[in-house]
Amino acid sequence: MDYEYLANLLFPEVTDTPEDLEKRFPPREGLPEGAVVTRMAPSPTGFVHLGNLVQGLTSERLAHQSGGVLFLRVEDTDSKREVKGAVEVLIETLKHYGIHFDEGAVMGGDSGAYGPYRQSRRAPIYHVYAKKLVREGLAYPCFCTEEELKEIHEEQEKENANFGYFGKWAKWRDRPVEDIEQMIAAGHKWVLRFRSTGSIENKIKFTDLIKGEIEITENDIDHVLLKSDGIPTYHFAHAVDDHLMRTTHVVRGDEWLSTLPFHLQLFRALGFRPPKYCHIGPLMKMDGNSKRKLSKRKDPELALTYYRAEGFPIEAVYEYILTVLNSNFEDWRRANPDAPTDDFRFSYKKMNPAGSLFDGAKLRDVSKNVIGKMSAERVYELAAGWAAEFDPEFHAALTRDRDRTVAVFAIGRGGKKPRKDFAVFSELKDYMGFFYDEFFAIKETFDPKFAPADVAAIVSEYAEMYDPADDQTAWFDKIKNLGAAHGFAADMKEYRADPDAYKGSVADVSNFIRLALTGKNSSPDMYAVMNILGKQTCVARLLAFAESLK
Ligand code: GLU
Numbered sequence: 001m002d003y004e005y006l007a008n009l010l011f012p013e014v015t016d017t018p019e020d021l022e023k024r025f026p027p028r029e030g031l032p033e034g035a036v037v038t039r040m041a042p043s044p045t046g047f048v049h050l051g052n053l054v055q056g057l058t059s060e061r062l063a064h065q066s067g068g069v070l071f072l073r074v075e076d077t078d079s080k081r082e083v084k085g086a087v088e089v090l091i092e093t094l095k096h097y098g099i100h101f102d103e104g105a106v107m108g109g110d111s112g113a114y115g116p117y118r119q120s121r122r123a124p125i126y127h128v129y130a131k132k133l134v135r136e137g138l139a140y141p142c143f144c145t146e147e148e149l150k151e152i153h154e155e156q157e158k159e160n161a162n163f164g165y166f167g168k169w170a171k172w173r174d175r176p177v178e179d180i181e182q183m184i185a186a187g188h189k190w191v192l193r194f195r196s197t198g199s200i201e202n203k204i205k206f207t208d209l210i211k212g213e214i215e216i217t218e219n220d221i222d223h224v225l226l227k228s229d230g231i232p233t234y235h236f237a238h239a240v241d242d243h244l245m246r247t248t249h250v251v252r253g254d255e256w257l258s259t260l261p262f263h264l265q266l267f268r269a270l271g272f273r274p275p276k277y278c279h280i281g282p283l284m285k286m287d288g289n290s291k292r293k294l295s296k297r298k299d300p301e302l303a304l305t306y307y308r309a310e311g312f313p314i315e316a317v318y319e320y321i322l323t324v325l326n327s328n329f330e331d332w333r334r335a336n337p338d339a340p341t342d343d344f345r346f347s348y349k350k351m352n353p354a355g356s357l358f359d360g361a362k363l364r365d366v367s368k369n370v371i372g373k374m375s376a377e378r379v380y381e382l383a384a385g386w387a388a389e390f391d392p393e394f395h396a397a398l399t400r401d402r403d404r405t406v407a408v409f410a411i412g413r414g415g416k417k418p419r420k421d422f423a424v425f426s427e428l429k430d431y432m433g434f435f436y437d438e439f440f441a442i443k444e445t446f447d448p449k450f451a452p453a454d455v456a457a458i459v460s461e462y463a464e465m466y467d468p469a470d471d472q473t474a475w476f477d478k479i480k481n482l483g484a485a486h487g488f489a490a491d492m493k494e495y496r497a498d499p500d501a502y503k504g505s506v507a508d509v510s511n512f513i514r515l516a517l518t519g520k521n522s523s524p525d526m527y528a529v530m531n532i533l534g535k536q537t538c539v540a541r542l543l544a545f546a547e548s549l550k
Pocket of ligand 1 (some may be wrong): 238250
């Protein structure tokens, strides 16, 4: 077979050579020894999920920790799966989650010298390598129709043979060039297939940086490289791209492990050195007593939109993912409570080859800690940002008086043991909505063992005596004395020694006041709360509460 002739027949328009492309996309220079050049290469399906973030964060750490490069490549070769606006959603979401790319696809274009970074714009590049493979007898056109492929499948079923286009089933693998010419002249469509020399009798050995030594069966299938519209499959496109973009490490989900033998064949056939691979195990969760993979259908927490809408700070999600990915992260965090996460030495060696367990309760806990350590200003910025997007009414309240809202966030903050009041910004309104008249309402009630008349008397008398000029001690003494006058123990120890001697204690008295002012039985420190609410509001709420009990 004259492969040169066939190559020109199939790709008459291709004049560039692989050498031209090598020159256009030269090896990266000036990177330190051991620098990792890697990529995020998601498909724009409109659904950005936790797996993307796990992969992105792993790639980002490996690249930037080593002084290397992280780029974003959009794998949009599958037009059937394409969703309008999905590329924008992808770019925006990754940006929101703080993954910093050094180059790659950006809104409306590209940034960097190794583009285009959208596969849909790289067809001419793939064709150069497709032509090379044909010229070397490593790829061939196949004219099988859907019907014919179905027939092959049925035959294989009958014969109990393995499925796929290979060996004797590969009808077009060794057809004379005249047949091919005839089909082309008659206007028949073709796909380009890889001419596999592998056999399922053989195993390949291979070292994955996360999974270790692996043995997998060789690939014997003549997989499709170019579809009939000239668009490559993922397999072909990624091999060309990772070579030309000078990728040193491929970090991806382990669902790709089964096609790795084919990918390695492709790299070899193309004359490329394969990258190093890190195949990440799946994220799982406990379902009853067993573990299962997170599923798009069953688990809303798989979608990144979930965390945004709930109002998890990015820092918390980031911190939690590090906890999940690197088994030593938590110890490091305990030893370095205030260090930025980038100081942590991330390692693929500490990743669980079998995958990691996702635990929503743990994430909330991490988030409470992360928020607890933030400055009041930072909490304000994030809370306002969240509310602007998800609760405009609340946003209006929060931002009406910035300093006042910051003062609210400052309550109990900054000490050795910061309060852990909320895990997500969507809980904020419940936690602090009472600071704003439009969200204040009496939502809870006091223990029915207390007589409403007593409670009403206490809060209305307290309204008379509250003085914002009191320091915390004077303020509390007033509450104690007021309670004592109504038969409530001022001293907790005395109360506990003989509870039947009293109607209740000073803690109950405080709680009546709390209920009147916040509408709830728990709140941040009341002295601070009252200072921020101001005398007028406090008195009005106390009297209204007393009135409501009559
Ligand atoms: N487009 C592939 C995906 O979304 C990328 C796999 C890879 O990173 O190589 O899963």
